[in-house]
Amino acid sequence: MSPARPTRDRCASCGGPLNNNYYTLLDRPERYCARCIATRPRCATCGAPLGAAHWSLHDGRLQCANCHATAVYDPAVARGLFDETVTGVVAQLGLTLNVGVAFRLVDAPTLEGIRASGGNVPPAGYNTLGLYQRQGYIRAIYMLYGLPRLGFRTTVAHEYAHAWQGERCPLLRDEMLREGHAEWVAYYHLRWLGCGKAADRMLTSQHPYRPALDQVLELERRVGVAGVHAYLMQAE
Numbered sequence: 330m331s332p333a334r335p336t337r338d339r340c341a342s343c344g345g346p347l348n349n350n351y352y353t354l355l356d357r358p359e360r361y362c363a364r365c366i367a368t369r370p371r372c373a374t375c376g377a378p379l380g381a382a383h384w385s386l387h388d389g390r391l392q393c394a395n396c397h398a399t400a401v402y403d404p405a406v407a408r409g410l411f412d413e414t415v416t417g418v419v420a421q422l423g424l425t426l427n428v429g430v431a432f433r434l435v436d437a438p439t440l441e442g443i444r445a446s447g448g449n450v451p452p453a454g455y456n457t458l459g460l461y462q463r464q465g466y467i468r469a470i471y472m473l474y475g476l477p478r479l480g481f482r483t484t485v486a487h488e489y490a491h492a493w494q495g496e497r498c499p500l501l502r503d504e505m506l507r508e509g510h511a512e513w514v515a516y517y518h519l520r521w522l523g524c525g526k527a528a529d530r531m532l533t534s535q536h537p538y539r540p541a542l543d544q545v546l547e548l549e550r551r552v553g554v555a556g557v558h559a560y561l562m563q564a565e
């Protein structure tokens with residue numbers, strides 16, 4: 330039997346008929362039947378109920394075909410995308426570093442261990458995809474392997490903003506401002522990549538850092554891009 334072709338009348342996971350009774354995920358066109366939503370294992374990256382075609386990553390995560398299609402598994406490819414992202418953020422927003430920041434591609438338990446060792450507690454509903462951490466002389470961005478390309482770049486831009494904050498705003502403790510600025514950098518990176526739709530989705534998403542992003546966009550409307558950076562450098 331060949332797999333069911335994706336149509337709007339059939340469940341994107343099992344291919345069964347939907348009969349106008351279906352579920353969708355936020356910001357996604359796929360439709361799913363009630364049984365798949367209730368019983369199927371979910372993609373670790375996007376939360377979609379998994380169909381027959383999915384991938385098991387070595388750290389136990391399951392990934393859907395959609396996420397797998399552009400996933401970044403190879404450390405050399407990841408390194409290239411990391412460098413491109415940093416170059417883009419520097420060109421667009423002028424966020425340069427003096428000391429710089431190392432890059433590591435890691436699996437889920439490693440990322441979790443690094444997060445826990447730094448005493449970082451993410452907000453409820455927040456899935457840690459990347460992390461900036463300074464331990465002694467080591468400043469590094471750790472990224473989860475297997476993320477879809479665009480999510481990888483958005484997360485790198487976000488974490489790079491934290492690396493910049495670490496160098497330029499050593500007194501900045503305000504969590505709203507730190508996370509809002511990092512989201513704001515990620516938002517502009519999406520625009521810079523020409524991904525306007527993905528950027529627009531950040532403005533309406535249910536992400537726990539959404540209010541923080543709104544706050545920095547509002548600040549930017551008042552004082553401009555250079556003003557945002559000046560504000561951060563004197564904030565505490």
Ligand SMILES: [Zn+2]
Nearest residue numbers: 340343362365
């Ligand atoms: Zn189904």
Ligand SMILES: [Zn+2]
Nearest residue numbers: 372375393396
């Ligand atoms: Zn997925």
Ligand SMILES: [Zn+2]
Nearest residue numbers: 487491508511
């Ligand atoms: Zn952050």
